[in-house]
Amino acid sequence: MIRPATIVLVAAAAIAVVAPFFLKPFGIYLISMWAVLTVAAIGLNLTIGYAGQVSLAQGAFVGIGAYTVALMTQAGWPYPLAFVAAGALCFAVGWILGYPALRVQHHYLAFVTLAFTSLVFLVLRNEEWLTGGTHGINGIARPVFFGWSTGKPLDFYFFSVGTLTVLSGAMWRMLRSPWGRAFVALRENPVRALSLGVDTRRYTLMAFAIGSSLGGLAGALYAPLVQFIEPGSFALGLSFNLLLMVIVGGSGYFFGPFVGALVAVLLPEWTRIAQGYYLLIYAALVMLMMAVCPSGLLGLAARAAKALARRQLPALRAEGAGR
Amino acid sequence: MVRSALFAAVVAAALGLASPLYAQSTVYIPAILELSGAGAVSGTNFRDGMLMAIDEVNAKGGILGRKIKTDLLDTQSDAGISRAQLQKVLDNSPYVVLGPVFSGSVLVDMLLTQQAEIPEIVGGEAAAITQKGDPYVFRTSFGQQFSMPKIANYIRDGIKAKTVAVLWVNNDFGKGGRDNFVKEMAARNIKVVADVSTESGQVDFAADVVKLKAANADAIFVYTNEEESARFLREAKKQGITAPLIGETTLLGQKVIELAQGAAEGVHGHVGLTVDAPIPAVKDFAERFKKRFNYLCDHNGIKGYTAVYIIKYVTEKIGKFDSKLFAETLHGLTITPKDEPGVLMEVSFDKNGDLDRESFLGEVVNGQQKIVAILPKLGK
Amino acid sequence: MTSFVQLLVSGLATGAIYALIAVGFTLVWKTSQTINFAQGEFVMLPAFFVLAAMDAGAPFWLAAAIGIALSVVILGLLFKVAIVDPMLKYGVLPLVISTIALSLFLKEGAKDFYSALGQPFPALVPATDIRVLGTVVSAQSLAVLAVALVTIAALHVLLNKTRLGRAMQATAQNPTLARILGIPVQRMILLTFLINGALVAIASILVSPIYLAKFTNGETLGMAAFIAAIIGGFNEVRGAIFGGIILGVLDNLSAAYISSQYRGAFPLLILVAVILVRPHGLLGRAEERTI
Numbered sequence: 001m002i003r004p005a006t007i008v009l010v011a012a013a014a015i016a017v018v019a020p021f022f023l024k025p026f027g028i029y030l031i032s033m034w035a036v037l038t039v040a041a042i043g044l045n046l047t048i049g050y051a052g053q054v055s056l057a058q059g060a061f062v063g064i065g066a067y068t069v070a071l072m073t074q075a076g077w078p079y080p081l082a083f084v085a086a087g088a089l090c091f092a093v094g095w096i097l098g099y100p101a102l103r104v105q106h107h108y109l110a111f112v113t114l115a116f117t118s119l120v121f122l123v124l125r126n127e128e129w130l131t132g133g134t135h136g137i138n139g140i141a142r143p144v145f146f147g148w149s150t151g152k153p154l155d156f157y158f159f160s161v162g163t164l165t166v167l168s169g170a171m172w173r174m175l176r177s178p179w180g181r182a183f184v185a186l187r188e189n190p191v192r193a194l195s196l197g198v199d200t201r202r203y204t205l206m207a208f209a210i211g212s213s214l215g216g217l218a219g220a221l222y223a224p225l226v227q228f229i230e231p232g233s234f235a236l237g238l239s240f241n242l243l244l245m246v247i248v249g250g251s252g253y254f255f256g257p258f259v260g261a262l263v264a265v266l267l268p269e270w271t272r273i274a275q276g277y278y279l280l281i282y283a284a285l286v287m288l289m290m291a292v293c294p295s296g297l298l299g300l301a302a303r304a305a306k307a308l309a310r311r312q313l314p315a316l317r318a319e320g321a322g323r
Numbered sequence: 324m325v326r327s328a329l330f331a332a333v334v335a336a337a338l339g340l341a342s343p344l345y346a347q348s349t350v351y352i353p354a355i356l357e358l359s360g361a362g363a364v365s366g367t368n369f370r371d372g373m374l375m376a377i378d379e380v381n382a383k384g385g386i387l388g389r390k391i392k393t394d395l396l397d398t399q400s401d402a403g404i405s406r407a408q409l410q411k412v413l414d415n416s417p418y419v420v421l422g423p424v425f426s427g428s429v430l431v432d433m434l435l436t437q438q439a440e441i442p443e444i445v446g447g448e449a450a451a452i453t454q455k456g457d458p459y460v461f462r463t464s465f466g467q468q469f470s471m472p473k474i475a476n477y478i479r480d481g482i483k484a485k486t487v488a489v490l491w492v493n494n495d496f497g498k499g500g501r502d503n504f505v506k507e508m509a510a511r512n513i514k515v516v517a518d519v520s521t522e523s524g525q526v527d528f529a530a531d532v533v534k535l536k537a538a539n540a541d542a543i544f545v546y547t548n549e550e551e552s553a554r555f556l557r558e559a560k561k562q563g564i565t566a567p568l569i570g571e572t573t574l575l576g577q578k579v580i581e582l583a584q585g586a587a588e589g590v591h592g593h594v595g596l597t598v599d600a601p602i603p604a605v606k607d608f609a610e611r612f613k614k615r616f617n618y619l620c621d622h623n624g625i626k627g628y629t630a631v632y633i634i635k636y637v638t639e640k641i642g643k644f645d646s647k648l649f650a651e652t653l654h655g656l657t658i659t660p661k662d663e664p665g666v667l668m669e670v671s672f673d674k675n676g677d678l679d680r681e682s683f684l685g686e687v688v689n690g691q692q693k694i695v696a697i698l699p700k701l702g703k
Numbered sequence: 704m705t706s707f708v709q710l711l712v713s714g715l716a717t718g719a720i721y722a723l724i725a726v727g728f729t730l731v732w733k734t735s736q737t738i739n740f741a742q743g744e745f746v747m748l749p750a751f752f753v754l755a756a757m758d759a760g761a762p763f764w765l766a767a768a769i770g771i772a773l774s775v776v777i778l779g780l781l782f783k784v785a786i787v788d789p790m791l792k793y794g795v796l797p798l799v800i801s802t803i804a805l806s807l808f809l810k811e812g813a814k815d816f817y818s819a820l821g822q823p824f825p826a827l828v829p830a831t832d833i834r835v836l837g838t839v840v841s842a843q844s845l846a847v848l849a850v851a852l853v854t855i856a857a858l859h860v861l862l863n864k865t866r867l868g869r870a871m872q873a874t875a876q877n878p879t880l881a882r883i884l885g886i887p888v889q890r891m892i893l894l895t896f897l898i899n900g901a902l903v904a905i906a907s908i909l910v911s912p913i914y915l916a917k918f919t920n921g922e923t924l925g926m927a928a929f930i931a932a933i934i935g936g937f938n939e940v941r942g943a944i945f946g947g948i949i950l951g952v953l954d955n956l957s958a959a960y961i962s963s964q965y966r967g968a969f970p971l972l973i974l975v976a977v978i979l980v981r982p983h984g985l986l987g988r989a990e991e992r993t994i
Binding site: 104111116126240247277282290291 | 738786789790793794795796797799800801803804805807808811812815926929933964965967968971972974975978979982
């Protein structure tokens with residue numbers, strides 16, 4: 001019997017492939033942005049949802065990745081190299097940041113990562129010789145792979161969704177491995193994990209570093225998508241936005257980031273109809289969502305599915321008994 | 324299957340599959356503006372000036388018989404978002420696009436409008452905007468490469484300063500202005516003895532004033548936004564700075580004078596667009612604006628207002644709605660208030676999209692901005 | 704030398720404000736594990752209540768009283784009942800998200816329903832300047848310093864010298880034990896929220912004449928509150944005061960003597976250093992791990 005979840009998954013994948021052909025350039029741009037933000041949210045989900053650490057640094061990592069790609073491609077390096085460099089650099093920075101920072105309790109980590117993001121913003125803005133300063137970097141080219149240019153909206157969309165698919169596939173495998181199971185153990189009960197001999201610090205650090213490198217890879221996609229980057233795009237606002245996505249989607253659920261990013265990208269567009277009050281409505285809706293389903297939309301879906309299954313159970317039993 | 328179909332429908336609707344159809348009896352002139360975030364003040368002023376002009380034009384029958392239809396898109400003061408919003412309006416074939424005000428967003432949006440061959444009338448002042456060879460971008464106020472030489476000349480000839488200090492706000496407005504200013508100072512052999520950067524929204528200027536006092540310059544050039552200017556002036560007065568304070572509209576405006584509560588006395592500088600200009604048309608506009616929106620507009624309001632009337636004049640001149648011809652015609656054109664009262668002051672456009680207008684030297688005397696001299700257009 | 708003293712004095716005045724905001728933030732955090740990311744906006748908003756009351760015709764003193772009352776009810780009572788209580792059982796993270804969304808909501812609300820422009824705000828004392836020891840202090844800054852110190856002193860007395868205050872402290876340190884001892888824990892927690900509501904309103908009235916009432920005020924003030932609270936240490940009210948003053952002074956000194964482009968970095972670096980080296984803050988006591 002095919003689970004309903006699989007049906008939804010297949011349908012969603014089909015939409016993801018077919019829908020862009022019916023959309024105008026702006027719509028395609030939006031869903032490309034969704035793909036890019038989902039990559040960053042998946043990374044943050046690993047840190048928050050699986051390893052249980054509150055990080056407000058993901059925005060900064062997206063920024064570091066974006067600037068790496070922008071500077072490298074404008075200096076003539078090939079895009080794939082820059083892409084890998086972005087991920088590697090953010091992994092390293094995440095490791096270095098995490099090493100001392102993860103020693104402290106959760107809420108303190110939030111503040112350390114908050115400080116980190118603000119510091120990264122200051123460096124990006126002030127060091128004009130490196131980053132172009134407050135004026136940012138303009139005219140970032142879209143990559144070309146073996147003659148296939150991603151310049152057109154549709155082409156870039158498939159490039160970003162393709163990258164998203166590959167990265168989430170890798171994440172899926174990782175989480176199913178013994179490594180991944182250790183992560184989950186960390187979240188449920190760090191003290192017990194410790195008593196079982198799991199090197200919690202190592203795992204948490206790895207989770208944080210991998211999450212950060214995913215942020216960097218998202219940045220590597222963001223730069224050619226928007227074709228312009230400036231320090232202000234990667235400050236606390238983005239970190240908060242990504243946090244929102246993970247929580248609203250459902251932290252700890254594999255597909256949480258996908259749903260969360262979709263809401264974050266679409267909600268402002270829907271509420272834009274209210275012309276000028278939309279940020280107000282956006283904030284109110286998020287608060288309402290938190291009050292109604294704090295385990296996120298997927299948490300709500302899981303609860304609903306369970307309730308449905310429970311109602312079906314007596315019927316199934318009766319069916320079985322009747323045979 | 325129903326669930327996923329529903330989901331698909333919802334997503335499609337959200338992504339704007341259903342696009343609005345604009346009737347042939349209207350002309351679509353959308354505006355991409357900073358309505359929230361750091362640029363909210365500039366964007367909302369521009370918007371209100373623009374809306375007032377649109378209502379006036381529509382009340383008289385519109386342009387060539389077609390009423391103006393507009394949409395307001397919020398960039399949230401973020402260049403990436405402004406690009407996305409611009410893409411959205413370009414999908415709906417606008418005639419001309421207005422805004423944004425922030426130079427960073429303008430530079431990004433320009434690439435798209437140039438590709439789409441749609442004229443864009445912007446509020447940004449960064450020099451780079453008109454240096455990219457884009458035939459579709461037009462300003463509504465002086466570029467920094469024109470306003471800074473005027474100020475530099477004033478400092479050299481009027482104040483006769485040999486050393487100068489500069490205080491600027493660290494965003495692309497302030498940085499661009501500071502870079503141009505320093506260049507002009509170097510060209511005139513005036514030494515910059517202090518270069519003090521401040522943050523947008525900064526409240527405490529004690530440290531900055533201490534640094535300025537220590538530098539002991541002949542004059543201090545202040546280039547930051549209105550509210551910060553007011554706070555700076557109060558701190559400067561408190562600590563007894565004696566060197567003359569020179570600035571632009573953001574230092575001399577009536578709003579700054581009010582907020583500074585007496586600390587703005589004796590401040591002087593160059594004013595490009597101001598509601599305090601000794602020109603009846605401008606004063607009349609300022610009053611109508613105040614009556615309608617209940618606040619005193621800044622130079623961004625004038626930008627938005629005149630932009631709409633420029634569109635009206637050029638369109639009537641060419642007699643049809645042709646975006647490409649619009650851009651070609653506006654280059655090298657001079658519009659006088661006699662031709663079109665809505666432009667308030669005579670304005671000329673050059674082949675880069677820069678404009679040339681009269682401007683003023685002002686001084687704050689007895690809590691009022693007094694125009695001390697009228698500087699003619701550079702082109703005369 | 705005079706410039707150093709000038710910076711010190713200016714820094715003290717700013718620091719007193721940070722201290723006031725940080726104290727309320729700390730209190731709420733200690734008693735109910737609520738990290739209120741909207742604390743900055745809590746300080747921004749009461750000024751608009753006062754302005755609205757004055758627009759309706761009330762004289763300043765009455766408008767100020769109305770502002771404080773509204774703040775206590777909305778930012779204290781309503782905040783606790785409508786937002787904190789329902790979410791607390793789900794853990795800290797949803798509450799953090801909610802307060803982040805709340806800060807955005809309050810900010811946009813002030814901008815949309817009042818104005819995007821900075822509004823002049825009536826001062827408690829006229830904007831005159833006083834010369835003291837070769838430095839110039841504005842009378843307003845002195846008034847701010849005085850009121851802040853009085854408020855903090857009053858709070859200190861309340862917390863340490865009264866039964867009610869000690870009951871609140873007990874609730875903060877160990878709610879279970881406090882309940883066993885017969886302390887009405889829920890009421891104590893409610894009281895801290897109400898006190899925070901009053902504190903932010905006072906801070907708002909003190910600060911707005913200088914800062915102008917503007918919807919973006921919350922951003923810097925909120926950050927300053929977090930940093931001050933953490934530097935000083937979450938356990939002690941004294942810590943918040945200490946942290947606030949240090950922050951105000953250091954910010955000024957670093958901007959003047961080191962770099963103005965990186966002026967925002969120094970408080971952040973100190974924050975990181977304190978958290979990594981001495982997470983319970985400079986004045987706080989180390990927290991025991993509870994399983």
